[in-house]
Amino acid sequence: MFSKNTTWAIGGGILFAILLSLLGWFLFIRGQNNDLTRASAGRGFGTNIPIFDNANGGSTNQNIRDALLSGFGIFSRDSNEPDAEIENALPRLWNPSSVPVAGITLIGTSTDAKIQFVERPSGNIFEAYLKDGDVTRISNTLVPNVYRAFWGKDTRLVLQHLDENGEIATLIGSIEKMSTSTEESVGEFSGSYLEPDIVSVATSRERNDIFYIVKTIHGSVGIQINPENATQKRIFTSHVFGWRSVVVNGGTILLFQNPSQGIEGNAFLLKNNGDKTILKNNVRGLIASISRNEAHTLYNEIVQGRISLFSKIEDAPERQLSLTTLAEKCVFNPKNTSVVYCAVPRAIPEAQIPDAWYRGEIHFSDDWWIIDTENGTVEQLLSPESDYGITLDVVDPYINEEGTHIVFIDAKTRTPWVLRVVQ
Amino acid sequence: MPYVARAQLALPEIASPISFIVTPNNPGPEEKVTVRIESYSIDLDRATIDWFVNGRLFDRGNGLKTIDIETGRIGTETTVSVVVRPDAITEIFEQIAIRPMYVSILWEADTYTPPFYQGRALPSSNADILVEAYQYMTYPNGSVIPDDDFVFTWKKNGAILRDISGRGRTKARIAGPLLFGEDIISVEVVSVDNRYKGESRVRIAAVEPHISLYTDDPLLGIMFHRALLETDQIPIADITLAAIPFYMSIKNLLDRNISYEWNVNGQTIPTDPRDPFRIILRLSEGLIANALVSLSISHVDHFLQSTNASWSLLLSSAIGAPQRDPFFRSTN
Numbered sequence: 001m002f003s004k005n006t007t008w009a010i011g012g013g014i015l016f017a018i019l020l021s022l023l024g025w026f027l028f029i030r031g032q033n034n035d036l037t038r039a040s041a042g043r044g045f046g047t048n049i050p051i052f053d054n055a056n057g058g059s060t061n062q063n064i065r066d067a068l069l070s071g072f073g074i075f076s077r078d079s080n081e082p083d084a085e086i087e088n089a090l091p092r093l094w095n096p097s098s099v100p101v102a103g104i105t106l107i108g109t110s111t112d113a114k115i116q117f118v119e120r121p122s123g124n125i126f127e128a129y130l131k132d133g134d135v136t137r138i139s140n141t142l143v144p145n146v147y148r149a150f151w152g153k154d155t156r157l158v159l160q161h162l163d164e165n166g167e168i169a170t171l172i173g174s175i176e177k178m179s180t181s182t183e184e185s186v187g188e189f190s191g192s193y194l195e196p197d198i199v200s201v202a203t204s205r206e207r208n209d210i211f212y213i214v215k216t217i218h219g220s221v222g223i224q225i226n227p228e229n230a231t232q233k234r235i236f237t238s239h240v241f242g243w244r245s246v247v248v249n250g251g252t253i254l255l256f257q258n259p260s261q262g263i264e265g266n267a268f269l270l271k272n273n274g275d276k277t278i279l280k281n282n283v284r285g286l287i288a289s290i291s292r293n294e295a296h297t298l299y300n301e302i303v304q305g306r307i308s309l310f311s312k313i314e315d316a317p318e319r320q321l322s323l324t325t326l327a328e329k330c331v332f333n334p335k336n337t338s339v340v341y342c343a344v345p346r347a348i349p350e351a352q353i354p355d356a357w358y359r360g361e362i363h364f365s366d367d368w369w370i371i372d373t374e375n376g377t378v379e380q381l382l383s384p385e386s387d388y389g390i391t392l393d394v395v396d397p398y399i400n401e402e403g404t405h406i407v408f409i410d411a412k413t414r415t416p417w418v419l420r421v422v423q
Numbered sequence: 424m425p426y427v428a429r430a431q432l433a434l435p436e437i438a439s440p441i442s443f444i445v446t447p448n449n450p451g452p453e454e455k456v457t458v459r460i461e462s463y464s465i466d467l468d469r470a471t472i473d474w475f476v477n478g479r480l481f482d483r484g485n486g487l488k489t490i491d492i493e494t495g496r497i498g499t500e501t502t503v504s505v506v507v508r509p510d511a512i513t514e515i516f517e518q519i520a521i522r523p524m525y526v527s528i529l530w531e532a533d534t535y536t537p538p539f540y541q542g543r544a545l546p547s548s549n550a551d552i553l554v555e556a557y558q559y560m561t562y563p564n565g566s567v568i569p570d571d572d573f574v575f576t577w578k579k580n581g582a583i584l585r586d587i588s589g590r591g592r593t594k595a596r597i598a599g600p601l602l603f604g605e606d607i608i609s610v611e612v613v614s615v616d617n618r619y620k621g622e623s624r625v626r627i628a629a630v631e632p633h634i635s636l637y638t639d640d641p642l643l644g645i646m647f648h649r650a651l652l653e654t655d656q657i658p659i660a661d662i663t664l665a666a667i668p669f670y671m672s673i674k675n676l677l678d679r680n681i682s683y684e685w686n687v688n689g690q691t692i693p694t695d696p697r698d699p700f701r702i703i704l705r706l707s708e709g710l711i712a713n714a715l716v717s718l719s720i721s722h723v724d725h726f727l728q729s730t731n732a733s734w735s736l737l738l739s740s741a742i743g744a745p746q747r748d749p750f751f752r753s754t755n
Contacts, residue, residue, distance in 0.1 A: 100643055121642035145644035147539050160539070162644060166676065168538045219553075219594070239555035239594040240531045242543055257529060260543035264625050266527050266557065278559055281451070281527040282623065358542040359635050359669070360650040414648055 090133045092420045093384060097126065097135065100414035102159065103149030104407045106400035107205075113400060115407055117416045118149040123159060125175060125189060130405065130418070139175050141189035150203040152210055156227065157189065158201050170198040172210065172227065194225075202245035202253055209272070211235075211253050213243050222255075224272065235274035245270075249292045254279070256288045261302050261352050269294070287354065289327040291337035296373060298327040298340060302353060311373040313338065323369055323378055326354060330371075331399040331406060340371045341406060341421065343394030346385060363412045365391035368419065382419065392417060440464040441507060441517040449611075449622040452497045452523040459489045460505055460517070470509040477502055494523040498561035525559040526612050526621035532599060534670045535678075537647060547632045547670045548602035548727035556593045556610045560619050568614065576611040590615065600629040602727040632671045632730040634718060639663040639701060653734055660706035660740030667700070668720050671728050676700045684719040704738060711739040 096115060104117040107127075114129040116138075123143025128135040148160040155174040163169040173191015197215040204210075208228045213220050213236070220243060222236025242258030248269070256267035256279075265286030267279040280286055285302025297312040309321045323344045330342040345364035349356075356362045368381040384392045393411035399421075400406075406419045444459040460467065468486040475481055482490055495501050504518035532546035533553055546552055556575050560568045571591040577584040579597060587595035600606045609624035635650040638657075645665045651657075666683065673681055676699075683699040685692040692702060704714055717733035 120644075144642075147644070147647075162538060166538070238529065240529050240553050242531050242536075244541065258531070258541055258543045260545060263543055263545075264528070264530075265543075266529055278525050278527070278557070281525055281557075282625075355542045358540060359633075360637070360646070360648045361635060361652075363649075411648055 090130060090418070090420070092423070093382065093388060094133065094418040094420075095415060096128055096133070096418060097416055098413075101149075101409060101416045102146040103151070103396065104409060104416040104418075105151045105205075105398055106405055106407050107151075109400070109402055113402070113405065115416070115418055116151065118146055118157070118159065120146050120414060123161070123189070125157070138187050139189040140186045143171065143189065148201070150201050150210075151205060152203040152227075153205060153208050156203075156208075156210075157191075158203060158210060158212075159189075159191075160198070160201065163196070167196050168198060169196060170194040170201065170212070199241055200243050200245045202247045204247040204250060207250045211245060211247065213241075213245060215241050222270070233274075235272065236270055236276070246289075248290050248294060252294060254288060254290050256280075256286060259285050259287050259300075259302070260355050261285050262304065267299070285354070287327045289330055289332075291332040292334060293337055296332060296337045296340075298330055298373075300327050305348075305350070305353065307348065307353065311340075311371075311376075313373060319373065319376055321371060321373070321376060321378070323371060324348060325366075325369075329366065329394050329397060331397045333403045334399060334401055335403045338372060338374045340373055341381065341397075341399065342369050342371055343367070343392075343397065343408070344369045346383075357411075360411075363391075363393040366394045368406075381421070439515075439517055441505065441515055443503070443517070443519045445519070445521065449526070449620055450494050450521065450523050451525055451621070452494055452499075454494050454523065455491060456494055456521065457489060457491050458503050458519075460507070461488075462507075465507065465509045465515070467507065467509075470507050472508075473506040475502075475504045475506070478504075494521055497523065497525065497559060498563065498565060499523070500563075522560075522619050524612070524619055524621040525557070526610065526623040527557045528608060528610055528623045528625045529555040529557055530608070530625060530627065532670065533596070533672065535673045535675070536669055537645075537667050539647060540669075545630045545670045546599035546627060547672070547725070548600075548629050549725055550599045550629075550670070550672045550728070552597050552599040552608070552627060554595050554597060554608060554610075556612060556623070558593075558612045558621060560614070560621070568619070573612050573614050573619075576613070578609045578611070580607055581609075600627060602629050602631070604629055630670055632720070632728050633669040634720060634730060634732040635667050635669065636716070636718075636732070636734055637665050637667065639665040651734055651736065654736075655734065656737045656739070658739055660738060661703070662705075662738065663701055663703050664716070665701050666718050666720075668730070671720070671722055671730075672725055673722070680723045682721050682723070684721070686717045686719075688715050704736070706738045706740050711737065713737050 097117065100120040102118040102120045104115060107114050107116055111131055114127050116125060116127040118125050123141065123146040124137055125139035126135050126137050143159055143161060146159050146161045150158040157173060159171045161169055171191050171193055173189055175187045176190050177187045195214055198212045199215055200213040202211040208226045209224050211222060211224045213222045219237060219239045220241045221234055223232055224235050225232040244256050244258060246254045248254050251272050253270040255270050257265045259265050262284050264282045264284055266281045267286060267288040268276050269279050270276050279297065280288060280299055283299065283301050285300060287300040289298045295314050299310050301308045307324050309323060309325060309327065310318050311321055312318045323342060325342050325344040330340050333339040333341065343366035345366055349362045351362045365385050367383040370379045370381050384390050394408045395411045397406055397408040404421055406421060408417055410417060440462045442461050444461060446457045450456045467488050471485050472487045473480060473483045474490050476492055501521040502518060503521065504516065507515040531544045531553055533551040534544045534547060536544050558573060562568060570593050574590050575592045576588045577595055605626055605628035607624055607626050609622065612621045637650055638646045640646055671681060683694050685694060685702050706712060714736045715733065716736055717731065719731040720729065722728040
């Protein structure tokens, strides 16, 4: 019916049309992918999302490598440390991850000392030994948007995130190795949820007990649970909800009201049996901290923009310290509790402090100082801004039992940092 | 010389011409206290006065009407006594006991602050205040005296709040001050046997509600740790903003008692009732542009709790010429 030429022409035309369609589809898909890539990058994808190359790797390792390549090397193992003998040592100020975290802690002693941190986007848990600094993911269980993390005894962890209603959800559990796993394999965070609306959590690395304050219709209730034997007891009640709780030692919890500039605050020491004694009462802008042996207290009075820091050693008269900082930026040297390490703002912005700081509206650039509260002398330990050209606003500092390292979070970026105290 | 030996007075107790003034009126433990004596019938300036503290001579002088002492620890009793000799033959003895106790008022406003916020919930106009009296006192044997053994008398600006006062009434909810106003809330704590007495007061001022604006990141959630400044730069072209109203009388951000009114570059943005505190700004490709974002939040019941704020945000996705109004706006 058709000539051979006609058949070839029609066939060629169809083939050409198909190829043209495929080319158009390819170009369309590529364009869409580019849009998606740009949109994803705008949301922070690619830089902050873990990219799981293998079981032990992850975004954090990649971030460290990126940091090395991007001039961030002063915080890497290749940093120019003055002590040539510390060949494998980490830099004195180390940023183990550029991903925001929910918390960081120090575990173990001496050569087994390591850090653990929880990535905020994924809830994945990472650790790194201080002897080599290799960051390893130890849990790949997805817990999105983790805002706070608290470490208990052994591998127990408490994670807090927001549920679909924007309410605080609190997950308690521990890291369990896969049954078929090897020593290096990734574990799984397994746990269960506590009641909603837990506004404060305090954990102890020495005891199984975990303390938390939960909102109820009758006020706030402080509950101490022991996950080991599944017991719980109510040891605190209050009509107000805004409490900060910190484990001082195995038997005592420091409680103080959420502070505000010029507003009276009260601080208490709560025993495991529910006995409560007042530590400071009716102090305006009160922020309190106490040493593990309960002998040394640091506290702030903040009135009309003036931040005063006081030290009290047992029954001795109080002493106003010469440095201006918030007591929650300080940690006591566990070997000598009269020695305190404080992150001290280089300058205090004109703002309602601490309120504006808690709202994330202002940030400080802190230097680390050593304070001897026995005689009030101070000495600068390290200045991130002067020494390294970076600004760090310290929150949640924690010092290890040996007093050799302090971990903290930078409030502005929520990234984790490790400071070696000794030179 | 123990004061007991001098307890045989020249004048009967019922007509004692000496009265004590203790400042502060109800001191706490280990607190500096000024003790002063007054008399309407004796010229104290011309009298010889001996002061005894816990039975021991503390000070002595002609016309010495005031001493400064420090109270003891909780559960202790400090006795202060005076022997006044207005002339060579008259000797007047008077004594008080100071039993310090802790009394504090814990308070916060029943207003909204976001999850994980570590500051105090403050009262905007007419917001409710949650108050709690904390007392700590021990019997001489060291046992703690329970709240039910005390009568709590609450006052607001000096007027007794009878509805919330009474035996063991440590907790209360009271209406807070109006805009620009302040209230003085006090509580007097007296043991049922009238032996122990303490007092505390706080000054509570109304504040204006406050709006903070944060990035709501799909991975990180609302970035409460870093509020956007009044003038700020956002290096991405597609951003979700979350506005957080502090110190308003609401339970959560979706509370139906408040309404959000967003405006971007002069154009009102309709809000999604399921998510009214968020807004999405999306910039077309290759553009840099300024977004003047303003937000008004009104409270249905508390008109004086309304507030507004604005931010000038520079969004950029890539280098390009700014256009007049390049934003695509959405409310989720």
